[in-house]
Amino acid sequence: MTYNLQGKRIYVAGHRGMVGSAVVRRLASEGCEVITADRARADLKRQSEVEAFFKSERPDGVIMAAAKVGGILANDLYPAEFLYDNLMIESNIVHAAHEADVEKFLFLGSSCIYPKYAEQPIREDSLLTGALEPTNEWYAIAKIAGIKLAQSYRKQYGHDYISAMPTNLYGPGDNFDLKTSHVMPAIIRKVHEAKMNGDKEVVVWGTGTPRREFLHSDDCADALVFLFKNYSAPEHVNVGSGEDVSILELTQIVCEVVGYEGQVVNDLSKPDGTPRKLMSADVLRGLGWQPKIGLKEGILNAYSWYLENH
Ligand code: GDP
Numbered sequence: 001m002t003y004n005l006q007g008k009r010i011y012v013a014g015h016r017g018m019v020g021s022a023v024v025r026r027l028a029s030e031g032c033e034v035i036t037a038d039r040a041r042a043d044l045k046r047q048s049e050v051e052a053f054f055k056s057e058r059p060d061g062v063i064m065a066a067a068k069v070g071g072i073l074a075n076d077l078y079p080a081e082f083l084y085d086n087l088m089i090e091s092n093i094v095h096a097a098h099e100a101d102v103e104k105f106l107f108l109g110s111s112c113i114y115p116k117y118a119e120q121p122i123r124e125d126s127l128l129t130g131a132l133e134p135t136n137e138w139y140a141i142a143k144i145a146g147i148k149l150a151q152s153y154r155k156q157y158g159h160d161y162i163s164a165m166p167t168n169l170y171g172p173g174d175n176f177d178l179k180t181s182h183v184m185p186a187i188i189r190k191v192h193e194a195k196m197n198g199d200k201e202v203v204v205w206g207t208g209t210p211r212r213e214f215l216h217s218d219d220c221a222d223a224l225v226f227l228f229k230n231y232s233a234p235e236h237v238n239v240g241s242g243e244d245v246s247i248l249e250l251t252q253i254v255c256e257v258v259g260y261e262g263q264v265v266n267d268l269s270k271p272d273g274t275p276r277k278l279m280s281a282d283v284l285r286g287l288g289w290q291p292k293i294g295l296k297e298g299i300l301n302a303y304s305w306y307l308e309n310h
Contacts, residue, residue: 011059014066022221086142167240171217172305205270208248216298242281
């Protein structure tokens with residue numbers, strides 16, 4: 001172990017989000033004190049508010065799960081927000097952490113940082129070896145800048161700042177708004193509504209052939225806490241399940257979980273995005289971590305949360 005969480009004050013940025021809330025749940029058994037800030041306390045886009053928060057709270061460690069996130073359409077519709085908001089949030093938090101002498105920092109990126117046609121499964125060292133997928137390049141550029149921020153503060157000041165790149169995540173607390181969500185919550189909601197309405201068809205965007213890797217947010221949180229405690233190096237680490245499915249296969253699994261027997265049809269006016277996004281899980285496996293929640297079990301859990309909360 002390189003970092004002992006016992007008795008530490010850990011700030012989880014983005015605690016209301018799907019990943020942040022999972023991290024807060026996961027930290028409950030680590031003997032540390034979790035610190036959070038809602039927007040009224042610190043608007044993360046405002047440097048002065050973030051600095052004042054760090055000065056008064058003096059966290060020992062930071063897990064940075066705050067970000068402006070969204071699916072393939074939201075990324076395309078709100079490029080300025082995806083780039084500006086994320087650059088501001090990460091710059092403010094990284095620098096405030098530095099000024100407040102934070103001991104350990106984990107920056108959270110995304111698998112979309114990798115080139116559109118990266119060799120699969122995507123290894124960590126494919127970063128910046130090719131052009132990005134245009135539908136999410138704004139978010140990707142911001143997240144690449146975040147990795148570099150963490151690396152640069154590590155290099156210049158010797159801080160123990162690390163980065164993790166999670167794959168497509170899903171779970172309780174996900175965004176189920178069909179216009180801005182990622183594919184998993186969208187498909188869960190669409191299949192559920194098709195069943196409820198007695199529809200003969202459910203529509204998925206694009207051709208259904210793109211392949212994506214999925215990880216439950218509780219598995220992700222477990223991996224992040226594992227890295228926080230056991231990893232210290234400049235290179236970012238992929239956090240994934242190591243397995244992918246096509247969007248059509250995903251839809252079929254969701255249909256099974258929901259109990260829907262209609263037809264799946266494609267809306268070809270919507271983009272496919274990157275053809276495949278499977279990350280290599282070798283580095284994280286090599287460190288001794290692996291996921292515990294299978295895809296079907298995870299989908300059932302996310303669907304149950306949706307039923308209880310919508
Ligand atoms: P990406 O991983 O950055 O491409 O983002 P998404 O999770 O939004 O989309 C993944 C894939 O699922 C893309 O090929 C989408 O076209 C496809 N997809 C199919 N149906 C839907 C849907 O209803 N919503 C979203 N967001 N994606 C969908």
